[in-house]
Amino acid sequence: MTQSPWQPITPAKPARSPKEPLTRDRIVDAAMRLLVEQGYDAVSMRKVAQALGTGPASLYAHVANKKELDQLLVDRAAQDMKLPENPDPDRWQEQLKDAMREMLRVMRANPGVARAAIGQVPLGERAMLSTERILAILKAGNLPDQAAAWAVDLIPLYVTAVSFEETVQGAAGWSKEDVERFVAGLRSYFESLPPDRFPLTIALAGAMTAGSAGDERFEFGLTVLTAGLASLATPT
Amino acid sequence: MTQSPWQPITPAKPARSPKEPLTRDRIVDAAMRLLVEQGYDAVSMRKVAQALGTGPASLYAHVANKKELDQLLVDRAAQDMKLPENPDPDRWQEQLKDAMREMLRVMRANPGVARAAIGQVPLGERAMLSTERILAILKAGNLPDQAAAWAVDLIPLYVTAVSFEETVQGAAGWSKEDVERFVAGLRSYFESLPPDRFPLTIALAGAMTAGSAGDERFEFGLTVLTAGLASLATPT
């Protein structure tokens, strides 16, 4: 009774990790790799920790929570965006469109970033630098201060939303044919609606499902936004 | 040994539920109530089932999965949107703005719907009817078919994104003062950035954080979008 038969005693001592110490940067690196290679859903505290050869609890010494990690990922991606430093007042509309194309390009290159970015203002320093650059373009276009300030919120909202939609489809691992099949199904669904109540939807079924593959849809949004903003510019 | 002391005997027989049978509608009802009262995160298969006095597995006989339930919630909300049936060509821009205001109103009345709607085309019949109505307004404005077709995608995208942003804040149970405090913090963060690299952000810090409380920000988006769309209308 004084001693039980198998007493585990100390479990051999885990030898402490011989690896280099954890840092915020190493965590973001690992998370970014997971994000790009396997999409947003693969970025869990557990999987990131596992990729670093440790447990999830270890991450919380360097990152407040999952949301903060998401923000860090967004900021890391913003770093890759190349935006003009000295905008040209004569070409501001085209420059604005280019900037939005660049934002979409980066989000596509890092699938899942849109998912992490949606619904929260990116406040990291690198993201703020993008904001500054966009503001410069808008000021070059002679937009009133208030309009420029709100537009700089509206613009990423659009790009992020578009990229997010693509991400949702991409997350399911859809191939080009899958997308085509989905669009075709969508179109025939539109056309199958009751004609008395959905005349326009049926008539425009083709147009509504057009441009889903390429960038025409996105370009349309660019056109609408820049035209709308241009209409607010104070005449010089 | 032959009999243990407390033998539970038969567990009283669960008497089979004396309640009315489960239906898709009852499930959506319960989910909607949870959504409105406690936000999107409260809408889990488990909680919906619990609200109906059953287990989560029971729901799967009527609803394919969580995503389908989300779609059903969006469609249920779309039902509440009152949009004009016979748009007036002379007032189409104002009618379009009103329609978007109505969409936002409904999304606000059902907090969490935006979260359920984001990133997926709403295909339910009631949602499609809203699409039809918006199309009618756009056609009244003499937009080319392709423009109208893409715009009818762009418009809910904007409204949903705005509502979603509000939802994220609201989900944390923020009061009016909380929002004010957050905005004030944001503003002083902008102003504290290095002046050499962020001159515009600092100069416009006030403007960028303005209009977060009311609807001015949303109205700005309406103005930009309608103006941009109007610029695409074919002259009559």
Added chain:
DNA sequence: CAGATGTTTCGAACGGTGTTCGTTGACGAA
């Protein structure tokens, strides 16, 4: 009326999630 067949219900479980607790160990200051 009895039996077979199909559908609905639902407890239990699987494998995942974000996060917290409390112990362990390493390292710098005294």
Added chain:
DNA sequence: TTCGTCAACGAACACCGTTCGAAACATCTG
């Protein structure tokens, strides 16, 4: 050398969506 501090981390908590399989019920067949 001792002490105090703090990163590391195993284990656990409370959830999540979904599936399985066995009952309970409804309905049609003989």
